[in-house]
Amino acid sequence: MSEPAVRVKRLTVHYEKAPALWELSFSIPSGVLVGILGPNGAGKSTLVKALLNLVKPLSGEISFFGKPFKTMQKEIAYVPQRTSVDWHFPIDVEGVVLMGRYGKLGRFKWPSKADRMAAQEALDLVGMRSYAKRQISKLSGGQQQRVFIARALLQEAQIYLMDEPFAGVDMATERALVELFSKLKGEGKTLLIVHHDLTTVKSYFDWTLLLNSCLIGYGPVEKVFTQENLKRCFGSSAYLFAETKKLAQAKSTGDK
Amino acid sequence: MSPYWGATFFSFLPLFFQRMFLLLTGRLALSDLASDEIQVLTLGLISIGAALIGTVLVLRKMTMLANALSHTILIGIVVAYLLMGGLFGVGIHFRTLFFAALLCGILTSLLTQLFNHLLKLQEDASIGLVFTSLFALGIVLATLFTRNAHIGLEVVMGNVDGLHFDDLKIALFVAGSNLCLILLFYKEWKLLCFDQGLAASFGVRPSLFGYLLMLLASMSAISAFRAVGVLLFLAFLVGLPLIGRLLCNSMGKMLAWAATFGFVISLLSVALSRHFLTAYQMPLSTAGLATCLIGVAFLVIASLRGLTFTKNSQILKG
C-alpha cells in the first residue's frame, strides 16, 4: 500500500478550552513498530483517543491508509491499559479473548465455532493455551497482559494501538511480547505503542514519536531519540510548557 | 373467597402449582386468578426484571446511581399523578409509567452532571445531594397535595396485598422489555461492563447504553413501587445479582441464577405471608419478607461457599 498506515495532519484537540494536543502532524508507514513517548499529561492517551475517534478534535485530519476511521474501524485494534479493567469480572480467559471478535461480528451475531478455534490459536501464540477456562481473577499481571494481546490478535487488524503494554509485567512476558510484536511487524502490521521506559526504547522500537502536547519529533529511533530531543520533551522546558498549559486551562474555566 | 384463605405454607405451594397448571392448560381463566396468585406472579415478574437489570448495574458498578433513582422516582411519580390525578389509589397506565420513568432518569443524570461538572462538586456528593433533595421535595409535595401525613410511609413500605391485575400486566411488560433488551445487546453489555475502552473503540458508546440502562432501571423501579415501595426495590436490584455472583463465574449464568432466585423468593414470600396470617393471625409486609429472604439466602450461600473454599484457599476470592 502506498498510503501511510497512519497520517495525521495538524491535529489539535482541546481539553477544557486549552490545547491538549497541538498542531500534530506526522505520517507513519506500514510495517513499523512505533514507541510513543512523553511525560505525564503530555497527551499520549488523548492522542490514542483521537486516533480511535473517541474525542472530537478542534481541527486537523486523521487517515488510515488514506481512509477515515469509520471506514477502517475493523482494521484497527486497541489494547487499553491493563489496569483500566476489573479483573474480578465473572469471565474466563477464553471469554475475554473472544471479545476481540465482537467488532467484526456486528450487532446481533454470537461467536461461532470458527471464532473459538481462532481464540485457541491466539492463546497459543501468547503461550496461554492451557489457561483458556481459567477465571481471570486468578491471573498474574503478565498473564493478564498476554490475554489482552491475544484478544487484540483476534481482531485481525492491520494497525494496533497499545497503551503501556509493558507496565507491571514480568521480564519473561515482556520478552515474549516483544518477539510477538516483531513477528507482527514482519507480517506488515503497524504497531503504535505508548511506552514509559526510556531505557528500552532503542532495543524495542524502529520508530519513535516524542510528544509533549506538541510534537517534539518523530521518525526512526536513531534520528529522533537524541539527547536534545529528550531534553525538550522531558526536561525543564517541558515542565514550563505543562505549567503554562495548566494556567491557560485555569484561565478559561475561571479557576484563576 | 380466595382459595388460599386458611392455607398454611405447606398447603399453599401445592395449591399454587396445581392452579398454575390449570391456568397454563387453559382450564382456568385469567380473570379467575386469586389475589395471592396475582401477588406471586407480579412480585415474581418484578423480581425477574430487577434481577436482569440489576446484574448489569452491579457489573457496571452503577448501583449507587440505581439507589439514587429509587429515591428520585418519587418525584416522577408525584408529578405524573398530579397531572393525571389520584395518588396511589389507581393503577398506573403504561404511558404514565414511561413518562415518569423518562423524567426521573433524565432528571437524575442531568442534575448529577450539573453538580459534578458545572459546579465542580465531587461525584459521590453530587449523587447524594441530588437524590436526597429530590426525595425530600417529593415527600413534601406528596404530603401537601394528598393532605396525608403518612404518605411517606406508604411510599417506603409498599403494599403487596393491594396489587391487582393491571400491576401484573405492567410487571410483565417491564420484565419482558428488560429481557429483550439485555439479550439483544448481550455482547455490548458484556463488553461495556468489562472493558469500556475496547467497547468505545468498537463504536459501542458507553454514554448511550448508560442512558438506556437508567431508563430500564427507572421503569422497573416505578413498576415496583406499589408492591415493594421505592427503597426495598434496591434489595432485589442488588441482592439477587450478588447471590447469582456467588454461584457462578459467568455473566450469563449470573443472570439466570439471579432471575431464578428472584421468582422463587417471591413465591416463598407470598406463601409465608399467607402462612403467618393463617397460623398466627399476623399480617406481615410481603415486601419485607422478600427482602429478608434475599438477605438470608445470601448469608446461607456465602457461608456454604466459604466452607468449600477453606479447603483450597485461605481467603475467599471472587
Added chain:
Amino acid sequence: MLQFFLDPVLRAPTLGTMLMGLASGMIGCLVFLRRRSLLGEALSHAAYPGVVISVAIASFLFPFSEKGALLSILIGALIASLLGLFAIDLLEKRLNVKSDAALCFVLSTFFGVGVLIASRLQMTHPLWFQQIQVFLFGQAATMVDGDIGIYGLLACLVIAILTAFLPKLKILYFDPDFAKTVGMKTQRLDALIYVLLVLAIVVGMRSVGVVLMSAMLIAPPAAARQWTNRFSTFFLLSAFFALVSGFLGNVLSLYVPNWSGAPHLSLPTGPMIVLCAVTLCLLSLLLSPKTGLVTRLVRIGRFRFRRRQENLLKALYKKESYSKSWWLMKRLEMKGWAKQGALSEVGIREAEKLIRLHRLWEVYLVHMGQGAERVHANAEEMEHILTPEMEKELQALLDHPQVDPHKQPIPGASSGVSPEASMRENL
C-alpha cells in the same frame, strides 16, 4: 425568633435539630474528604431495624418510661448501624463485593428487616408503630426537654472527641503515609471515626429521619468546602451551616402547612431540614468567592475584557486599526496607559511587554519543534497569560533571545534595544 428557644414546646425541637446539625456537620466533613459520602446513607438505613426492635423491647421492659424508651432506641440504632458497618466491611474484604454494591446491599436488606418487623407492629401495637415511624423521616416537633439532655450529651461527645483529635486527623487525611511513619495508629483512628459517624447518625435520626440523614452528612461539608481551605475552619463552617439548616427546617415544617392552607397537617421535619441544607449548599456552590460558578464566570469575563484592552493597546502601539469602542478607550485612559487618544509612557512599556511576551513565546514554541509559520496564533493567546515568573524562566531557558522566529526584534529591558528603536522597527 426568641420564642423558639424559650417556649417550652418549641425549645426542645429547636435545640434537638441544632444539636443534630452540630454533630453531623462536623463528622460529615471527614466522610466528605474521604469521598465516601454514601457510607452515611447505608449506615443510616441500617439503623432502622435497630430502632424497630428496641422500641418493641423497650415498650415491653419499661412501658412507662420515656427516657428508657429513648435510651434503648439509641442503643438499638447504634448496634444495628455498627452491624451494618461490619457487614459492609465483610462484603468488601472477604467476598470481593465492590464497594457500591456492598453499600446498597446492606442499605436495602437491613432496611427490609426493619420494615418487616415494623409491619408486624403496625397491627398489634399501633402506638409503638407511631413511635417508630417518627424515625423514618424525622419528627422533631414531638421532642421534649428530657430528650435534649441525652442528645446534647451525645452531640457533645462527638464534638469533644473530634476537637481533641483534630491535629491528628489533619495529618491522617492529608498525608496518610507520613501518619504511619510517625507511628499514628491509623486503623484505630479510622475505627473511631466510623463510631463517631454512627453516633452522629443516631443523634440525627430523630430530627431528619434515617432515609434522609445522609443529606446532613453531605450538604453542610460540601457548602463549607466552597468557602475555606483550612481544616479547622472547614469543620466550624460545616457545623454552622448544619445548625442553621436544622433551625430553619424546623421552623419551616411548622409554617409551611399553614401557608398551604392545611394548618393541622403535620409535615415531617426531615425533608424541610434537608431542603434548607441543600439550598445553602447550592448557594455556596454558586456564589462562593473562591470556587463559586458565578465567581468563575465573572473571572472569565474580566479576563476577556482585559484581553480586549491589551489588544487595543497593542494596536495603538503598532499604529494598526482596531475597532475602537469608546468604553475600551476610556478604560485605557483610566489605567494610565493612554492620554487623549495617544499612548502614555506607561502604556508604551505595557505594549512592549506584550510584544516581548508574544515573541518570546514564539521562540519557545519553535524551540519545542513547531514550525515558525504556525506559532503566531497561540502566541496571540499566551501573551495575555504568561506571568513575570514564567517570562524569567523563558528568558533563562532560551538564553535571552534578541529576535523572534520572524526575525523581528524582541523589545525589553534585557535585550538592550531602546523602546523608540523597536517602535521604529515595527512600523
